[in-house]
Amino acid sequence: GNSVTQMEGPVTLSEEAFLTINCTYTATGYPSLFWYVQYPGEGLQLLLKATKADDKGSNKGFEATYRKETTSFHLEKGSVQVSDSAVYFCALRLDSWGKLQFGAGTQVVVTP
Amino acid sequence: GAVVSQHPSWVICKSGTSVKIECRSLDFQATTMFWYRQFPKQSLMLMATSNEGSKATYEQGVEKDKFLINHASLTLSTLTVTSAHPEDSSFYICSARPTSGGDSSYEQYFGPGTRLTVT
Numbered sequence: 001g002n003s004v005t006q007m008e009g010p011v012t013l014s015e016e017a018f019l020t021i022n023c024t025y026t027a028t029g030y031p032s033l034f035w036y037v038q039y040p041g042e043g044l045q046l047l048l049k050a051t052k053a054d055d056k057g058s059n060k061g062f063e064a065t066y067r068k069e070t071t072s073f074h075l076e077k078g079s080v081q082v083s084d085s086a087v088y089f090c091a092l093r094l095d096s097w098g099k100l101q102f103g104a105g106t107q108v109v110v111t112p
Numbered sequence: 113g114a115v116v117s118q119h120p121s122w123v124i125c126k127s128g129t130s131v132k133i134e135c136r137s138l139d140f141q142a143t144t145m146f147w148y149r150q151f152p153k154q155s156l157m158l159m160a161t162s163n164e165g166s167k168a169t170y171e172q173g174v175e176k177d178k179f180l181i182n183h184a185s186l187t188l189s190t191l192t193v194t195s196a197h198p199e200d201s202s203f204y205i206c207s208a209r210p211t212s213g214g215d216s217s218y219e220q221y222f223g224p225g226t227r228l229t230v231t
Contacts, residue, residue: 044156
């Protein structure tokens, strides 16, 4: 079946550090891939997406590349800020209706 | 931007009672809405897909008679937890997919969630 695996948190970083959150998936066919972010007390927001192999999604300094050969979609940011503290979810889109399969989420804590 | 609200944001109810949770798209129309359940420190689990004017499609293992979904308009879907029990305590999240096509068809906008505690 389809599944998304992402690294466990919490991940604690100092401001301006480099952030990587690993995400791998198993799926039939070629899904679209997403990263969502959930700030404290808020709903999930789409951070970035990639719809086909080798696509790179980017937003707010975050990047992720759709790697079909390694079935991965790792999230990276070169210099994190305290405001990046949140829970990050990797997800794949299963069908044209928009059903999403989520990873477990990774909490990121950035300290000043 | 597109906003989805949920009401209530938290609710406490007694075992055996029913609770209704509303999900509204405030500034767009949504033919399709999704209901998720999130356990502490775990991922979101899709419960059902709600389509305006038709019956909801439930994921395997979700009791449709217990979790009643109604999507009566293009801006409102409701989830009713019937005869709630303590094991139904959870964080329920909805999302709404805009009816308009194009790139926005990939977007889902999430509500802030509803915390249900059954005592």
